[in-house]
Amino acid sequence: xxxxxxxxxxxxxxxxxxxxxxxxxxxxxxxxxxxxxxxxxxxxxxxxxxxxxxxxxxxxxxxxxxxxxxxxxxxxxxxxxxxxxxxxxxxxxxxxxxxxxxxxxxxxxxxxxxxxxxxxxxxxxxxxxxxxxxxxxxxxxxxxxxxxxxxxxxxx
Amino acid sequence: xxxxxxxxxxxxxxxxxxxxxxxxxxxxxxxxxxxxxxxxxxxxxxxxxxxxxxxxxxxxxxxxxxxxxxxxxxxxxx
Numbered sequence: 001x002x003x004x005x006x007x008x009x010x011x012x013x014x015x016x017x018x019x020x021x022x023x024x025x026x027x028x029x030x031x032x033x034x035x036x037x038x039x040x041x042x043x044x045x046x047x048x049x050x051x052x053x054x055x056x057x058x059x060x061x062x063x064x065x066x067x068x069x070x071x072x073x074x075x076x077x078x079x080x081x082x083x084x085x086x087x088x089x090x091x092x093x094x095x096x097x098x099x100x101x102x103x104x105x106x107x108x109x110x111x112x113x114x115x116x117x118x119x120x121x122x123x124x125x126x127x128x129x130x131x132x133x134x135x136x137x138x139x140x141x142x143x144x145x146x147x148x149x150x151x152x153x154x155x156x
Numbered sequence: 157x158x159x160x161x162x163x164x165x166x167x168x169x170x171x172x173x174x175x176x177x178x179x180x181x182x183x184x185x186x187x188x189x190x191x192x193x194x195x196x197x198x199x200x201x202x203x204x205x206x207x208x209x210x211x212x213x214x215x216x217x218x219x220x221x222x223x224x225x226x227x228x229x230x231x232x233x234x
Binding site: 026066070074085131133134 | 163164165169170171172173177178181185187188190191218221222225227
């Protein structure tokens with residue numbers, strides 16, 4: 001994998017916090033981190049994600065579809081956006097387990113590649129390595145496999 | 157993945173995902189409903205009682221976000 005480190009992991013993490021806040025989430029989860037990378041990464045990685053159908057707009061749509069399907073599994077219909085609009089909470093969302101796991105895994109992927117610092121692509125691979133949770137469900141909806149992500153990122 | 161029961165989007169996985177989705181919806185609905193109640197003149201004790209929590213709990217959770225907004229805050233029940 002080539003080096004694309006102009007945008008640092010710290011910036012992705014900061015952007016993930018913003019993405020979680022914007023969506024009214026109580027915790028910063030790996031889907032927020034993936035959204036942040038899709039929005040902020042340097043062009044090679046951003047283009048690779050877009051080629052996979054994981055550009056920010058598509059991700060946002062897939063996340064809403066995943067939530068609607070999940071609610072439907074419990075017999076609940078989503079409420080219209082206007083019914084849920086409110087002044088956002090001011091407390092910072094806490095770190096979700098999926099984000100912590102992804103960052104630990106990304107560090108491991110970077111070390112296995114002989115690098116001391118993780119990059120955006122490491123984080124994407126780490127997020128995609130999760131077996132269960134919101135992101136795997138979103139990837140299943142988009143019919144994107146972990147193998148296809150790895151292949152595309154290696155070519156970036 | 158060979159075992160369909162362990163696919164991320166089927167069966168038990170759907171049920172577990174619905175827990176997250178319902179929790180998230182409930183959180184957002186609480187935020188919107190508390191704001192609506194305040195705009196309609198409800199006091200913190202009334203909102204707390206309706207939500208089945210203490211006044212301190214609802215105030216601590218929600219009051220800060222209405223600072224510097226046009227949402228009216230009733231300090232005491234009249």
